[in-house]
Amino acid sequence: MTELASPLALGRGAELANRLAKAALSERIAGADGAPTEGHLELYRAWARGGAGLIITGNVMIDRNHIGEPGNVVVEDDRDLGGLQAWAGAVHDTRPASQLWMQINHPGRQTPRHLTPRPVAPSAVPMRAKIKGAFAKPRALTRPEIESIIDRFAHTAAIAKAAGFDGVQIHGAHGYLVSQFLSPLTNQREDAWGGTEDKRRRFAIEVLRAVRGAVGKSYPVGMKLNSADFQRGGIEPEASMRVVEALEAEGLDLLEISGGTYEAAAMVGAKRRESSQRREAYFLDYAEQVRARVKTMPLMVTGGFRTRAGMMEALSEGVDVIGMGRPLCVEPDLPERLLDGATDGAERVDLETGIKEVDAFMQIAWYQRQMHRLASGGRPSSGLGRVAAGLAYFMPQRGFPPIAAVRA
């Protein structure tokens, strides 16, 4: 029987020490120019001590003119190679067995207006009415621009590898650019990049191929993908399943399943279908269907896991890796305590106010605040007030000095 402590060979020589992964969490502690900081070192040392076999970074931007949030790390050339090496080193020196993967992302239209007044997207489709004010209307990418973004993904991946990260994960979920190409709602192109399901899939596949070309055959490459967008007109589970099959055919090393977008925040538990509410993990029903169709590609599922029983259920259904995000902001050592039997699950945190738009934002603000406490050498606090966390979100993040000690 697969246990949480069972190692997992991913192929290409990579092995995860156990089945627990820290999912990508946008930290928002980079320097003004997108450089990693001492805060990253502190935060990731805490997660390395915590014992997850796989640690995935918060989304790292591939273009400094298109970032998802202020304080995101940007890697578009090797100017911060020393800082990135220090970041990878912080994890490996703390726990050599931990795999550290960099998540790489382009936000497309999902970037706040004050950061990107002229966002780009597959088509000029604005965000939905209720949240439209915060996001400028995107313009459609030209074909050469699409090619150039694909090159950027590849280049960022090559720098991650050069800096000592053990793998990369392409962010293909949550309504960012890759997922905008996949969705018929946001991709209304009628050229080689849209118009049919195959063509909408092409961007994800070309990004994967370009990244693979840049990092070589023996380096792990994963992708995070939506089971569905949870929106009328967005990608549906059946179409998403065919993306999964195409990714397997391309030799993807680890598929992470999630769901939702800024417009419908299913990734943090909003919009759950009643049929899936009996299980703690949000996307387990979908993952089971994927497992039935895709026999060999390793599968990670993220969203909702809180108890050992819930995790064991997923492993018994053929899920290979259990991803956790929010619990590790409050209890960075949770993996280790699950692995050694000291606990059977995460502390329960309930931030719901009942107002949908506030709730989605609160999930981000409150948990980011916990990351900031860890990043400045402090401890998280489950008693942290929601109002304080909400206000802190809008303050400039201070106290995370640039990495001074550049490694040779």
Ligand SMILES: Cc1cc2nc3c(=O)[nH]c(=O)nc-3n(C[C@H](O)[C@H](O)[C@H](O)COP(=O)(O)O)c2cc1C
């Ligand atoms: C503060 C915060 C930041 C996040 N940043 C990212 C990110 O950069 N990339 C990503 O793929 N998902 C991101 N997510 C989503 C998580 O990876 C995860 O899918 C989600 O929190 C559900 O898992 P959980 O129930 O274990 O928290 C973020 C979630 C939160 C709460």
